[in-house]
Amino acid sequence: MVDNSKPSPSDNAIEVRQLRKEFGVLKAVDGVSFDLKHGEFLSIFGPNGAGKTTLIKILTGLTRPSSGTARVAGYEVEEGIPAMRREIGVISHSSALYADLTPLENLIFFGKMYGLEHPQESAQTALEDVGLAPRRHDRVRTFSRGMLQRLSIARAILHEPSILFLDEPFTGLDIHASNVLKEHLQTLHNKKRTILMTTHDVSCGLEMCDKVALQVMGQFAFFEDIKDIVKENFETLYFDAVRNNQFTMGIRPH
Amino acid sequence: MNPDAVEEKQEEGNILVWLTGFGLLMAMIGIFIYVPTERTEGVIQRIMYFHVPCAWLSFFAFFVVFICSILFLWKKDREWDIYAHASAGIGVVFCSLVLITGPIWARPIWGAWWVWDARLTSTLILWLIYVAYLMLRAQSDAGSMRARYAAVLGIVGFLNIPFIHFSVLWWRTFHPQPKVITNEGIGKGMDPSMLATLGLSLFAFTLLYFLLMGERVRQEKLKDEIDRLKREKLYSS
Amino acid sequence: MNLFLSQVSAIVWKDFVTELKTRELFSAMFIFALLVILIFIFSVNLSIVKASEVGPGILWVAFLFSGTLGLNRSFVLEKENGCLMGLMLAPADRTAIYFGKLISNLVFLSIMELFILPLFMIFFNIDLIEYLLPLLLVIFLGTLGFCALGTLLSSLASNLKTREIMLPILLYPLLVPIVIGVVRMTGQILAGEPLSGMMNWIGLTASFDIIYIGVSIMTIDHILEE
């Protein structure tokens, strides 16, 4: 699927305006606004508990924002409409795969859930794409972390989403597996898929992205084009933010 | 909150405290001095004048939980969550009092502490449901998940009441038939003085409910405020 | 609508494929139900009590206990590896997930009950054959109510730290009406009474089923939310 096959009111894949998620005293996301164009790759950095995961959960329709709006692939996420979910794929540190089923069965199941016309064939091709076709009849339980992550990529892009969300995808991967993941991301990026990724890994995150954001205490302290960023300066800023866990709005790394 | 509003609130609270105290005192006088002793059951029948209000109060409290749960799922406002929580706690306390006074009455009248009578049984089941509700709240961390789950249970639990009522009623019943509302109309089965005392007692207990609600809600709000400040402190240091 | 049905059937299919591979759920439920019946037989003196009087109660306690085991297990499978999140990300209505899980719970439990019934017949020396149809109707009504509420509450309890303990604590008090109803009806059926004599109980259990499926449809959105 090409990213603009569906009539979209703007050329932004993701539009976020004053997004807030709070409950009582907890403020997970506190007034975030940004735009992401089709085909762009955004890396969001931030210390633990900064609200990165909550942001992704709102954008993927898993949870409702308290206020503000977010449009993903032209759909208002607050409506939680199923059509929006067809346009997005999600990869997180948990694989979302049934351990007692085989990779093929897993993918067929998710293909059916997404209403694909030929779940069987799509599952086969997806397995070949990630190089797991030889093991398609083994139980997922026997898979290594790296293989699981590859299968989880296959699951996330099975329905050919135009936007991909990755929530700390490198956590717990060895060097080889994370290289494989990077390759896949590069391919997807080259295919003009919109990608939003949260990560702790500065070099990995800065390597591929077009836009960089730093989220601290629920707010975007920083949202810049990769061209305007000096890597070393950003690293210091990021580590400062993690150490102080402080809202550092207004500090520019250049 | 500005200081004026706080003061005003406190004043209102004080009026409620005095009113409740006065109401309870009057009810006590009614129960022990004014009302005549019932012919068949004797002096023990006087338990009824606070047994029934306790039951009414706990039932009313559970109804408030139900309403606040619906409003919470609709509005997603922490306020409703606090009300539901506070009301469930008060309801369980008074439901426990019903379960204690019931057997004390039953022992001399029926000759047994516990009889599997319809109303006693339904009260016990109701008590179990709302204890489970409070346990659910205690088991999960503060946040919207806890509030949503509790709200769902608050709704599911209250809708269970008619089912409990009929199933237990058809199962068996020994309880004295309600005397206040009989087929002949309201209040026909009782002496006017008894009815007045019961009414007074019901009124005083209802006031007591609102008094307790105020305190409980304030407690939750204080906890929230402390949480908020602690969080602020954590991030600013 | 078509997609909705195919999603529901996909969830049921997935649960069945898993079960055919592992055979964990069914065997555990069956053996557990059998053990409950045995323990009751040892704790009740059958030479004093009439088997047809205690039988229905024992049968239903066995169904409920092993059913709870099944409910717990079924949502633990969904929580493992964050599968439930994967399901929630799919373009499916939350009610599709609820119905999928409801149907697979219902079918597993029903199969287990069908296996237990002949054993019950033998152990208690009760002839069930002549009452089979009304008995199956009552068992279906009871099991449906159990699964309707159980699926809702187990999806709720699965996010708690102490889910195995909390599920029965939340579920059993709410199930009291239906337990009283089905045990009564089973007893009356075994005593040879016709179904028409217990219309009030049938009405009660049926409306319990309908109301709780309705409530689940309305509230499942708030439970299946991160």
Next chain:
Amino acid sequence: MDNLGFLFAANVCVWGGIVFYVYTLKQRNRALEKDLDLLKETLSKER
């Protein structure tokens, strides 16, 4: 028929229960208020 003992017991339970509940509520609120004041004080000092 002398059931005064039972009546007395029931009264002790109800009124004792209510008084105890009100007392613990008040006590808890007072403790929380104290905590809150303390927190506010330390926060304002830090600033």
